[in-house]
Amino acid sequence: MSTATLNAPAATRSRPFAWAEQSLTLAWRNIVRIRQNPEALADVTFQPIIFLLLFLFVFGGAIAGEGSWQDYLPYLLPGVLVQSVVFSTMGTGVGLNDDFAKGVFDRFRSLPIARVAPLIGAVLGDSVRYLTSIVILMVTGFALGFRFENGVGNGLLACLLILVFALSLCWIWVWLGLTMKTVQGVQGIAFLVMFPLTFGSNVFVETSTLPGFLQALTKVNPVTYLVDAMRGLMLGGEVQKPLLITLAWMIGLVTVFAPLAIRAYRRRT
């Protein structure tokens, strides 16, 4: 057998940005999967719309007091946006866990590709899901009469903020997805954390209406500040303080959980 057959094709060598190309290919995989299984997108399409409509029409009248659901919509939409996107970050952990369980990652690992590419690809690919959620909710909101009252630029900035927040938060689920044994375990923990995190905040109601212990929770809950910053950007009002606190949380989340996730990933690969 000649030497040549045991040497890799030249194409797999000497490409300095190979890891980036490989990550993009694997991100593309996540998008293809969505295209071939559109029902897998339900959690970022129908679910947020249903949440928005239910809260708007079931609680809208009661929460708005003298007003109607139209008065509640500007308040609710940024909140539901945050809630939906925060919930959909869980999918990243579930997907990774599933890939490991089904042996898809072993296939990747047996290929001569950058070790970190599958992880980056998974996170990048999922940002498409987050973006879907944002677009769907904004379109629904606009159809119902929502407007960026603080200018389109600031409104879009708010959309960018929630996207980046999701990319910071998803590292928790990446970490759990890589350390927990089953998909069900990851989902169990996720719901346990997500419900208090999103409902124990100002997503749906003014925090002043809550009992004391819940108000204490909302004051340390990053979701509260994120929603404040989003409302400020979309509708006008204070932006700077909640935005800074949100940014600090994002940095904190990435600093703590990205290394944990990468360590767990290295341990499994």
Added chain:
Amino acid sequence: MSTTNQVAISAEGLVKRYGGTTALDGVDLSVPTGTVLGVLGPNGAGKTTAVRILGTLLRPDAGHATVGGYDVVREAPRVREIIGLTGQYASVDEDMSGRRNLVMIGRLLGLPRDQAKAKAGQLLERFELTGAGDRIAKTYSGGMRRRLDLAASLVGDPSILYLDEPTTGLDPHARNGVWDTIRNLVLDGTTVLLTTQYLEEADALADSIMVFDKGKVVAQGRPAELKAQAGKQSLDVRPAEPGHLERVAAIVAEAVGTRPTVDVVNALVSVPVSDGTSMPVVVRRLDEAGIAVTELSLRLPSLDEVFLALTGHAAEEQSTAVLEGASR
């Protein structure tokens, strides 16, 4: 690096422990370039652990191994460039079409888009999946799925291929298809390491066989050598009329000098012999007695019998697994 040596895969003293259990307990192996090594053993014998180490998916706790001349731990990226892996793990993405799976792997390996597509098309055709190529893999039958797995491991034209139980759970027709594919790969010069629970499979495909039991190699050699190691040949006679079993047994006993075993269920008379000299005698006596037979053969012992002889116990886990499978 020069690979003028004719050894494609070589391992010395591989040990892997999981907590208290030792999955692999000092395994040496060597696979000459262009040959097929069959690794045989029941579930839990350490076959998959060995393949995972040789495939760079797992680090050994002790010992070392080289594949194509590259160390599996220190030069893992190089090893990955020359191997292909197919097995119970190392799976394709069930939520994508067969074609997209193959294109993705081609792209990951650095092929330009059009080349990756062309390669995927060729492989689908070669594995008779062209018609199903655009369906998602979840909808494939077991045999199609296995062929897609094989195709996926061949996108990079590996010179060394690991097949971990490639036919487990397949029906005989699908199994034969996979066997043909493996034979063709070997004809093209690919080195294959194949694990299997089916003795028949190792016998049919492998140039040499290693028998694993509880993390150790308990026997190795060419299929014929292993069979010889386990003992004598066997003379089998199957009368056309089950009612003739006793008369056949008497004739065989007289000709060979040993009392044969009579398998009433399969209507088979079977006796161990050291050589074939008694065969003509048996034929003459049967003819004189006017007894018609449907089978008369002198055979080497089956690998099941070999496994029993070598390990002192039957391939227990295997038979349990089969029973579990059957009861479902």
